[in-house]
Amino acid sequence: MESAGRLDHNSELTLLEFPYIIHWREDRCTRCGKCTAVCPTKAIEPSAMVQRIVHSDGATPLPATIRRVSHVIRQVRDIDRHCVGCGTCSLVCPNMAIVPEYNPNHKFLFHKNRGGVPYKRGGRRNDPATSTIDKLKFTRISMLTDPALDAGRHEFHIRTLMGRIPQAESLQMRVDGNRLHLADDAFIPPVREIFPIRIGGMSIGALSPPMWEGLAMGVAYLNEVENIPVVMCSGEGGLPPRLLKSRYLKYFIPQIASGYFGWDEIIHALPEMIEDPAAIEIKYGQGAKPGDGGLLMAYKVLKLIAKIRGVPMYVDLASPPTHQTKYSIEEAVAKMIQSVSMAWGFRVPVYPKISGTKTALAVLNNLARNPYAAALTIDGEDGATGAAYNVSMDKMGHPIASNLRDCYLELVKQGKQNELPLFAAGGVGKEGHLAANAAALIMLGASGVDIGKYIMQAAADCFGDEKNRCNLCNLGKCPRGITTQDPRLYRRLDADHVAERVVDVFKTAEVELKKIFAPLGRSTQLPIGMSDALAVSDPAIAERLKISYVC
Amino acid sequence: MCRLSAITASEYTSVMEAIMALDTMKEGHDGSGLGVTLHDLGGEFEQLKEYPILSGIATDEGKRILDDYMESQRFSVKFRWEPQITEVPGSEVTKRGHYLVVAYQYPEEYRDKPQEEKEALLTRTRLALRAAGEQAEKLYVFSFWPDVITLKEVGDPLQVGEFFGFDTKPLLARTTLAQGRQNTNYAIYLYACHPFFLQGYCTMTNGENTAFVPNRDYLLSRGFPGYTGYNSDSEVFCHTMHFINQRLGYPMHYFKDVITPLKDAEITQRPEGNALLLMKRSLRQLCIDGPNCIIGFMPDGTVFMTQDSKKLRPGIIGGVPGKYALMSEECGVDQVLPERNKDNDIIPMRYDFVTIAPGAQEVKVWNQLAG
Numbered sequence: 001m002e003s004a005g006r007l008d009h010n011s012e013l014t015l016l017e018f019p020y021i022i023h024w025r026e027d028r029c030t031r032c033g034k035c036t037a038v039c040p041t042k043a044i045e046p047s048a049m050v051q052r053i054v055h056s057d058g059a060t061p062l063p064a065t066i067r068r069v070s071h072v073i074r075q076v077r078d079i080d081r082h083c084v085g086c087g088t089c090s091l092v093c094p095n096m097a098i099v100p101e102y103n104p105n106h107k108f109l110f111h112k113n114r115g116g117v118p119y120k121r122g123g124r125r126n127d128p129a130t131s132t133i134d135k136l137k138f139t140r141i142s143m144l145t146d147p148a149l150d151a152g153r154h155e156f157h158i159r160t161l162m163g164r165i166p167q168a169e170s171l172q173m174r175v176d177g178n179r180l181h182l183a184d185d186a187f188i189p190p191v192r193e194i195f196p197i198r199i200g201g202m203s204i205g206a207l208s209p210p211m212w213e214g215l216a217m218g219v220a221y222l223n224e225v226e227n228i229p230v231v232m233c234s235g236e237g238g239l240p241p242r243l244l245k246s247r248y249l250k251y252f253i254p255q256i257a258s259g260y261f262g263w264d265e266i267i268h269a270l271p272e273m274i275e276d277p278a279a280i281e282i283k284y285g286q287g288a289k290p291g292d293g294g295l296l297m298a299y300k301v302l303k304l305i306a307k308i309r310g311v312p313m314y315v316d317l318a319s320p321p322t323h324q325t326k327y328s329i330e331e332a333v334a335k336m337i338q339s340v341s342m343a344w345g346f347r348v349p350v351y352p353k354i355s356g357t358k359t360a361l362a363v364l365n366n367l368a369r370n371p372y373a374a375a376l377t378i379d380g381e382d383g384a385t386g387a388a389y390n391v392s393m394d395k396m397g398h399p400i401a402s403n404l405r406d407c408y409l410e411l412v413k414q415g416k417q418n419e420l421p422l423f424a425a426g427g428v429g430k431e432g433h434l435a436a437n438a439a440a441l442i443m444l445g446a447s448g449v450d451i452g453k454y455i456m457q458a459a460a461d462c463f464g465d466e467k468n469r470c471n472l473c474n475l476g477k478c479p480r481g482i483t484t485q486d487p488r489l490y491r492r493l494d495a496d497h498v499a500e501r502v503v504d505v506f507k508t509a510e511v512e513l514k515k516i517f518a519p520l521g522r523s524t525q526l527p528i529g530m531s532d533a534l535a536v537s538d539p540a541i542a543e544r545l546k547i548s549y550v551c
Numbered sequence: 552m553c554r555l556s557a558i559t560a561s562e563y564t565s566v567m568e569a570i571m572a573l574d575t576m577k578e579g580h581d582g583s584g585l586g587v588t589l590h591d592l593g594g595e596f597e598q599l600k601e602y603p604i605l606s607g608i609a610t611d612e613g614k615r616i617l618d619d620y621m622e623s624q625r626f627s628v629k630f631r632w633e634p635q636i637t638e639v640p641g642s643e644v645t646k647r648g649h650y651l652v653v654a655y656q657y658p659e660e661y662r663d664k665p666q667e668e669k670e671a672l673l674t675r676t677r678l679a680l681r682a683a684g685e686q687a688e689k690l691y692v693f694s695f696w697p698d699v700i701t702l703k704e705v706g707d708p709l710q711v712g713e714f715f716g717f718d719t720k721p722l723l724a725r726t727t728l729a730q731g732r733q734n735t736n737y738a739i740y741l742y743a744c745h746p747f748f749l750q751g752y753c754t755m756t757n758g759e760n761t762a763f764v765p766n767r768d769y770l771l772s773r774g775f776p777g778y779t780g781y782n783s784d785s786e787v788f789c790h791t792m793h794f795i796n797q798r799l800g801y802p803m804h805y806f807k808d809v810i811t812p813l814k815d816a817e818i819t820q821r822p823e824g825n826a827l828l829l830m831k832r833s834l835r836q837l838c839i840d841g842p843n844c845i846i847g848f849m850p851d852g853t854v855f856m857t858q859d860s861k862k863l864r865p866g867i868i869g870g871v872p873g874k875y876a877l878m879s880e881e882c883g884v885d886q887v888l889p890e891r892n893k894d895n896d897i898i899p900m901r902y903d904f905v906t907i908a909p910g911a912q913e914v915k916v917w918n919q920l921a922g
Contacts, residue, residue, distance in 0.1 A: 181823055
């Protein structure tokens, strides 16, 4: 006789504890096995089931009950093989027989800590609520008293400046006759004119070869053919050696982070560089996982990655949470900016990136006093990552809107709002409104924005969302082939297609930005800090961001 | 849309001429106010050119505040001019209080001070008076500067002119700026009325400035006490001109390069391309997108007109050597100078910055593309 414990299955989880429940239709399934083969977590498996069916043969109905064993697709109730809802099964199913469905009542986080190991994942904060930047609307519409511009007819200059812009008062000008002249020995900090939406730091290694290549090709095409000067950050992990020595380097921002991965190769390639990079980003923090370092799992460190990063193959590559050789903000920021600037003869803008934090103003003030700091990027809590603890992603960090606004208004107070450009990141395009989010952040004071997750979703159809869908980036099992080094997975992704979509995204964004700026009557300069154009229907947000409340 | 009327001449002209010109453009404004600023004064003020003149409006209490403050700062009254207020039946202009045009003698300790210190004192005093009297609208101070008078009042410009008695006892000046106000999206508030004046720089503008907030925030953060107010989105033009010409020391035509910068490719064609590119970047927060026609004068009396580079508001300049009118509409120029050769009229376009030097002998058009 079986024990009561076995009979009630009390030690097992029900499917209702799981975040996604597989809906499988026996009548449509041909038992081809494709779904179970592609499932990245092995959450479904072929199984057998005894079925009771009523059967009737003959000319007149003569129902009879029979039992038979049938082959079924069954969802596994092992928490470590939970269905992530990616939907790859439904993608490959020839008969639309299977689809995962989100279970809003799940208790996933109560159980996903077996062995005392906290839940880790990729993606962004699992909060599908509308973010502050998506609540902002543009309400200062030019009407009759100041006719709107025509997005189709007028010339628009949707560009921003990346680099330290000298104060007008400090420009070394002399008046000769009736003309201004620049003093011959005046030092002019390097400044790049770029499209105000950049592709944020995602490394080779975190991204698969076709994904990174697709992004890079798209960026090069946008610059060279479409005349949209989009720049892209490398993330930590260096750049391909051929790119370092190519004329395309000017579209890239190599990132230096706490692991310094790839920098041996970059520095050694310096004498052979024929172009300067667009800028150098020093990463001190990341919005998705503030205070956490980076980690590239050993199984992602294949030959190419090892070569680019200058490390042995198949070892975990951990970047510490902080730059270990630095002990103070003066060390961490000033000296690093200066030494990196010096490496390129002060011809390249060098700026830090920090995660959104209440202490951003302290960093900002330090940078404002450092004449070599070219900009500041602030990465808000809705930023994404390839790998982090769930608790870091969900609960750590600062929303970008108020953090950016505080920093901009502080710069206004100091009269340096034009001197030190702010770039905002984290959740831009979270709900798909890329241009509107970018425009809202610009009007709050950003000189530009960074995107990461959005471009993965738009250019490579990343499944991830804020209901913890997919989010397997950390495991190298990306079913789309975006964040994996497994050739069986990344061969699913076509780099040319990614590049094409990157071009689509930026061309669309440029048109949409025009459609936003035209009714506001702005076209010559980016409306940085034009907060009178913004409004929100939440009085608390309006008060906090110092914009108007509308209802 | 407001209407602008400016006259610059080698001889003194009556303020009423500019107001009559505004009246011909009546269809273009709703008569919700008149503002005039006069520079290089004639008549009773001709002999008082070195003495700062305070222009404003005060209630009885405001006047007490003014007198007490000026006394405490040891300014002494040199000459007091009062308009001959005529409240015409049927006119909608109502007397607000005392209309002040008072020439002061500098405090004794300032009389031999350098010009710069005197100017700082005048600005400081005006701002202190504005702060003291702004509450409950007890005291308005529009300008406090030698050889400059500013008057503003709500109502139809012609009626306001008659109200001030200008038809019988006009103020005379070589340069007159007058604006007929179209009250659009702001409540009528005298500090929001053009022309705006700061330390010898004066502008009036037609149109709205969509870049007002970035312009304002930039000026506010320059640390110069005179950059304040901003009850109108057009006040920034006066301060921008002051900033680039007085603070930065750039020749005045760079105002055009700051508010409507050329494209980078065009800038490289200019001889001073390098300097211009840097200037464009460093002053990008002062860039505008229009629509604006800006008319103003400089401390030396040079009068200018310029446009935004896309939408352009109406603006025309016509006249004869010795007298030129800068107006929103041709009918205004016709009113002032019917005998001129209209073929010589100038309608500034997107790249033009038009100036008329004191003496009003010729009109110069500076082209931004050519430099």
